[in-house]
Amino acid sequence: MSYRDVASKQVLTWAFVAVAARMPVAMAPLALVFLVRERPGGYTLGAALAAVYVLGEIIGAPVLGLRLNARRARPHLAAGLAGGAVGFAGLGALPGAHPVILAVFAFLAGAAPSAVSGGLRALLTSLVPGHAAEQALSVESMLTSAIWAIAPAAVTGLALGVDPGVPPLLAAALMGVSVAGLWLLPEGWQTEERTGRTSQLRVVASAWPVYVTGAAGLSLLALAELVLPALLEQRGIGVGWSGPLLLGMSAAAGVGAFLYGLRSWPGRLPTRSVLLLCGMSSAVVLVAVTPDLAGIGAGLAVAGLLQSGAMLTRNLSLREALPPGALAAGYSVMYSAVSAGYAATGSLAGALLRLTAPSTAILAGVGLTLALTGVGWWGEIRRARRPGAGPGHRARSYTAPATPVRNVRR
Known part of the structure; x- marks a missing residue:
């Protein structure tokens, strides 16, 4: 087993898209605090906005994740990232707005792209051979660690050295870039299962x-x-x-x-x-x-x-x-x-x-x-x-009608 198994142009492209999509998530809580800290009761308001942002993630991730179409994931991921970009842009452009308006933007920024992380992870493992899944997920974990190490310093430097509205605007721009990057990746990943939402x-x-x-x-x-x-x-x-x-x-x-x-x-x-x-x-x-x-x-x-x-x-x-x-x-x-x-x-x-x-x-x-x-x-x-559980049971865990499988890679 070697990291050479995951070294490909598509994985590198995926990494750029993942950084652009996930950096805003790592920036968000601290950026929200800095955005309003100079207002009366700013720290309390910043903590409340960060809580609303996380609430958006908690609610949005399962709701939107269950609606994600594996074979045609790109439109779903793009729409989520676009919605997140709108939320961050609203926060950065209107830092003096009424707290309720800021809370709406914060909720949108958290909820809209909340299924993107899971979709990108599933897409990553489809880009590598099956035996290289551990290496692919290890690469993702290293990337995530780097993002979360860089984000707080970037937010602090931009908010204090330039303007408190710059970190949310940067987050919006990064999400916009990730939307464009999705079209350099496969539309989705192969699956033989087709089930209703309840199933x-x-x-x-x-x-x-x-x-x-x-x-x-x-x-x-x-x-x-x-x-x-x-x-x-x-x-x-x-x-x-x-x-x-x-x-x-x-x-x-x-x-x-x-x-x-x-x-x-x-x-x-x-x-x-x-x-x-x-x-x-x-x-x-x-x-x-x-x-x-x-x-x-x-x-x-x-x-x-x-x-x-x-x-x-x-x-x-x-x-x-x-x-x-x-x-x-x-x-x-x-x-x-x-x-x-x-x-x-x-x-x-x-x-x-x-x-x-x-x-x-x-x-x-x-x-x-x-x-x-x-x-x-x-x-x-x-x-x-x-009965039927154990390694590899996922292929037997439920039965679905046999359907043709399209090649979703370009």
Whole structure:
């Protein structure tokens, strides 16, 4: 197995489109805060707009993902990205508008392109040989880590150095570029299944253990990120170290994704996922209990390193559990699940910090993560015991009328 299997012109084109489509998502929360921070009650309004944006993602991802046509995905993806571009353009052009108008634009910017991430992931795995899926998803994870490492610095520099309206306008321009880039990629991906929406919903919902473990992993890391400034203050360390520490965690996640794709790993995917989540939990416990900067940095780096592997195993598990025609919808539901997990974690962190020390809040989050991991593991065991389940069961998981398969690649 080698990264040479995913080195192609189409994958490179996909990478440019993915960066243009996903950079705005990584920029959005911080850009919304900077956009209105100079207004009366600006920080509160910025946090509310960011919450509305995430709510749009949570609602839009499963609704739009289930409507995505695998064979003709391009029009759906283009429409979603165009809608997102309109939302970001409205925010950047009208920063002084009434909060309700800004909230409408924020919701549109979050909801309209929310199924694009899942669609692009399904398209990526269709561009490479079947045996190279792990390497392709590893490349995607490295790309995502780089995007999330660059976006906060770009937003801060543009908002403070140029104008607060520039980051949303840049996000709109990037989404517009990604719309044009879609026409350099295949229209969709091949699938032999054709099902009604109710049947597809049932199939996608059957992979619920994967969504639970996905939410668990991001919730754990989100809690560590959100509580980090308060934890540093508790330890008597400068809050300014938050940025470098989180940058190091993102860099470690990129390294972890690269290492994961270098070889085949033993064990079933659910087992790997549980082990990686337990390893992440141990690393975050280290972050909570260590008294010095070096220990906190080491714990975050190890958590980031393992988190990329956990993310890859859940994406591979979903690919194993669902038929090709339902993959984009499954990825979109996963997107919604992890967004909901992140939002819930933010609320939990805020509530716990009023009642207890930051280190205790992190430990409580670890306990919640382990509980969700246990629920996901139990669900995986139940699903594996069903007749016809197991590796490759997705081809047998439901029956569809035989239909001709068009070649959707150009």
